[in-house]
C-alpha cells in the first residue's frame with residue numbers, strides 16, 4: 001500500500017460523485033462525530049435477534065422488546081436510530097450496508113481503537129507504528145492538524161472525546177489543537193455556568209470506566225463550545241458504545257446508541273439554527289472499528305475477530321446530494337475521510353506531506 005494507491009481510492013470516491021468535490025463547494029465548516037465500536041449491524045438492522053433478549057446480555061429479560069424489537073429490520077433500526085433514518089438518511093448519505101454490497105472497511109488490519117482513529121483522522125493506515133492503544137503521541141499528522149496549520153483555520157479547530165487517549169492520537173502538544181477528553185474539565189478564564197456545573201458533575205459522577213467518561217459530559221462540553229466558541233472544525237468522539245459492549249451489556253449498548261442518535265439530532269439542529277454554521281457545514285459520522293458477530297465475539301474486536309474491520313459512514317451537508325442509504329456495490333475506506341473533508345472544504349490535500357510520512361513509515365527515508 002502506498003500513498004498513490006490511497007489517493008487513487010480517494011479519487012475513486014470523488015469520481016463516483018457521491019460527494020461533490022470542486023472549488024465551488026459550499027462547505028466552510030466541518031463537524032466530525034465518531035461512535036466508538038458501534039457495529040454496522042445495529043445501524044442498518046437495529047437490535048440483533050441473537051442478543052436482544054439473551055439473559056446473559058440483558059439485565060432484565062424482555063426489557064428491550066417493547067422499545068427496540070420488531071420483526072422488520074427497517075422498523076427496528078428506526079426505533080434505535082430515529083434521527084439517522086428519519087433525517088440523515090433522507091437528506092444525506094449512509095454508507096456501509098453490506099446487504100447491498102456497499103462496503104466500508106478500515107485499511108488497517110488491527111481493528112482496535114488507536115489504529116482506527118489514526119486512520120480516519122490521518123488518512124494513513126499505519127500498521128507499522130500504531131500497534132497499541134498506549135498513550136503515545138501520534139507520529140502521523142491528522143487532518144485536524146493540517147487544517148490548524150492553515151491561517152484560515154488556525155485556532156478554529158477543537159476536539160472533544162470520551163476516551164483519555166485522544167490528546168495523544170491528535171498529538172495535542174505538537175498540533176496545538178485543544179483536546180478535551182477523558183476526565184479533563186473545561187478550562188479557561190471565562191467558563192459558562194453550564195461548563196462550571198459540568199466540571200463539578202464530572203468530579204462527582206465518575207461512571208463505570210477508568211479511561212472513558214460518560215458521553216453526556218463529552219456531548220455537553222462540545223455543545224457549549226459549538227454554541228459559544230464556534231469552532232470551524234469540530235471533532236466529537238463518543239465512547240460509551242464500545243465499553244458497554246466490552247462489558248457484555250447489550251441493553252446498555254443499545255440505550256447508548258439511541259442516546260447518541262439524539263445527540264446527533266441536537267448537534268445538527270444547533271448547526272442549522274445558527275447563521276455561522278447554517279447551510280455551510282458538513283457533518284460526517286463514522287466509527288473506528290466494527291465488532292464480532294457471535295454471542296461471544298460481539299463483545300470484542302481486533303485482528304483475530306472476523307468482521308471487526310467493517311465500518312460505516314454517514315454524511316450530510318450542503319455539498320452532499322441526498323442520495324440516502326447507498327444501495328449500490330462499492331468499497332470505501334476510513335482512510336478516505338481526511339481527503340474527502342479537504343475536498344468538501346474546497347482544499348487540496350497536502351499530499352507531499354502525507355507522502356513523506358508514508359516514506360518514513362516504510363523506512364524509505366532517515367528523517368528522524
Ligand SMILES: [Zn+2]
Pocket residue numbers: 036037112113114242288289
Ligand atoms: Zn474503539
